[in-house]
Amino acid sequence: MTINKTLPEKHLVHDNPRPLKVAIVGAGIGGLCAAIALRRQGHQVELYEQSKSVTETGAAIHLAPNSNGILRRWGILAETFGGNNADGFVERMSTGEIIKDVDLTSLNKMWQHPWQLVHRVALHNKLKETATSKAEPGIPAVIRTASKAVHVDAEAGILTLEDGTSVVADAVIGADGVYSRTRNFVHGKQARLFSSGKAAFRFLLQKKTALEDPLTAPLLEKDNVLSMWHAEDRRVVVYPCNHNETLNFVFIHPDSESHATQSDGALSLLSEYMATESLLIRLKAWNKQGSIDQVLKVFRDFDPALKKLISKVDESELKVWQLLDMEQLPSWTRMRLALLGDAAHPFTPHQGQGAGQAMEDAAALGTVLPKGTYPADVPERLQLYERIRYKRAHMIQEYSRQAGRDWINGKPQIDMMAYTAYNFGHDEIDH
Numbered sequence: 190m191t192i193n194k195t196l197p198e199k200h201l202v203h204d205n206p207r208p209l210k211v212a213i214v215g216a217g218i219g220g221l222c223a224a225i226a227l228r229r230q231g232h233q234v235e236l237y238e239q240s241k242s243v244t245e246t247g248a249a250i251h252l253a254p255n256s257n258g259i260l261r262r263w264g265i266l267a268e269t270f271g272g273n274n275a276d277g278f279v280e281r282m283s284t285g286e287i288i289k290d291v292d293l294t295s296l297n298k299m300w301q302h303p304w305q306l307v308h309r310v311a312l313h314n315k316l317k318e319t320a321t322s323k324a325e326p327g328i329p330a331v332i333r334t335a336s337k338a339v340h341v342d343a344e345a346g347i348l349t350l351e352d353g354t355s356v357v358a359d360a361v362i363g364a365d366g367v368y369s370r371t372r373n374f375v376h377g378k379q380a381r382l383f384s385s386g387k388a389a390f391r392f393l394l395q396k397k398t399a400l401e402d403p404l405t406a407p408l409l410e411k412d413n414v415l416s417m418w419h420a421e422d423r424r425v426v427v428y429p430c431n432h433n434e435t436l437n438f439v440f441i442h443p444d445s446e447s448h449a450t451q452s453d454g455a456l457s458l459l460s461e462y463m464a465t466e467s468l469l470i471r472l473k474a475w476n477k478q479g480s481i482d483q484v485l486k487v488f489r490d491f492d493p494a495l496k497k498l499i500s501k502v503d504e505s506e507l508k509v510w511q512l513l514d515m516e517q518l519p520s521w522t523r524m525r526l527a528l529l530g531d532a533a534h535p536f537t538p539h540q541g542q543g544a545g546q547a548m549e550d551a552a553a554l555g556t557v558l559p560k561g562t563y564p565a566d567v568p569e570r571l572q573l574y575e576r577i578r579y580k581r582a583h584m585i586q587e588y589s590r591q592a593g594r595d596w597i598n599g600k601p602q603i604d605m606m607a608y609t610a611y612n613f614g615h616d617e618i619d620h
């Protein structure tokens with residue numbers, strides 16, 4: 190072995206450092222993207238997922254040009270697993286009158302990468318395959334299911350699982366979502382989650398069902414189009430996925446209308462005590478089963494054609510999501526531990542950027558931990574990751590909050606499309 194004497198003492202071990210050992214907590218969209226970014230740098234990645242199987246929610250998701258560009262560079266092309274382009278955008282008043290009809294085809298050409306819409310399960314499966322496949326560049330990542338993380342020693346890089354197993358790693362990545370446990374080991378206390386004031390009914394419907402009815406067919410017959418209906422305090426967003434065969438519906442409304450027990454700010458108070466497991470479980474349970482009657486009641490004054498569509502839904506698939514927010518963390522990293530995605534910065538869905546920002550976090554991690562990174566340098570490089578990502582992710586998180594605000598005097602406070610095009614049309618990270 191030759192020793193390069195120009196390097197600082199901490200590096201005088203090997204010419205070519207061994208691959209880093211990286212432990213990722215959580216195999217959601219963010220964790221899997223981090224695994225892909227880091228395996229491509231030649232690192233040894235293991236994901237620890239609390240669920241018995243690694244699955245996603247049955248809903249669709251936007252791949253805006255910023256995050257889609259990252260996936261496309263990794264060879265993940267949404268059109269190969271059901272993704273369709275977003276080529277148009279129609280906004281209506283709640284009663285159905287069209288107020289904006291935007292053609293996105295020229296913007297889609299101007300952006301570096303297309304804006305696409307995919308089913309979350311299809312995306313998750315593709316990310317899982319890319320993270321673990323032998324055919325992809327680097328060392329295949331390993332996913333360990335039924336492996337719940339309960340403790341992280343950030344200084345030593347030791348992750349402890351619920352069954353008592355200890356995992357020693359050069360870097361521990363907390364990608365464990367909005368209810369993150371790893372977050373506690375960055376700051377030593379639970380961050381405060383609170384209700385954003387909104388909830389959403391979500392469900393999928395086969396497009397052919399909508400087309401069979403003469404009242405509902407004209408609303409949704411065009412392919413690749415996003416539609417929105419607005420009232421002052423409620424909105425409906427509909428977009429296609431699965432090659433335009435499936436429609437994804439999101440009915441956003443004040444959470445007091447579907448979660449009566451939370452209207453008194455109970456969620457905000459409870460979040461102070463979230464460290465206790467039983468309350469965590471209760472909080473999660475609020476992402477609960479919805480009913481057609483409930484949607485029709487909350488959206489009683491909306492477009493009759495839209496209400497007719499609701500009556501065609503398979504009620505067992507209708508869910509109510511509590512849209513949470515969180516106070517900004519002072520930092521996302523401590524020594525060998527870094528947070529990513531919703532664990533670091535949970536998003537309201539109003540700009541479709543939560544998963545997109547998790548993807549940007551993942552790509553940034555791959556950039557700051559390139560092949561040949563010395564294990565001793567990991568804490569410093571994780572700080573660099575935070576410096577690169579913190580401002581942008583929180584800025585977009587704030588845009589998302591703003592986009593979710595209700596209308597004032599019959600007008601939206603911001604132009605959602607302008608925000609989307611301005612902020613997300615271009616890549617921030619170059620690889």
Ligand code: FAD
Nearest residue numbers: 215217218219239251338365366530531538541543544545
């Ligand atoms: P998660 O997807 O929550 O994954 C966390 C994983 O960690 C889970 O698998 C969980 O089981 C695991 N885990 C948790 N705790 C532990 C533990 N202790 N040990 C081991 N494993 C653990 N984003 C978009 O970009 N576009 C959209 O169109 C969009 N629409 C949305 C609509 C709604 C209504 C909502 C609520 C969100 C939407 N988002 C959207 C946001 C997006 O879903 C999230 O931001 C994204 O999924 C976050 O990914 P993540 O990997 O950070 O967390």
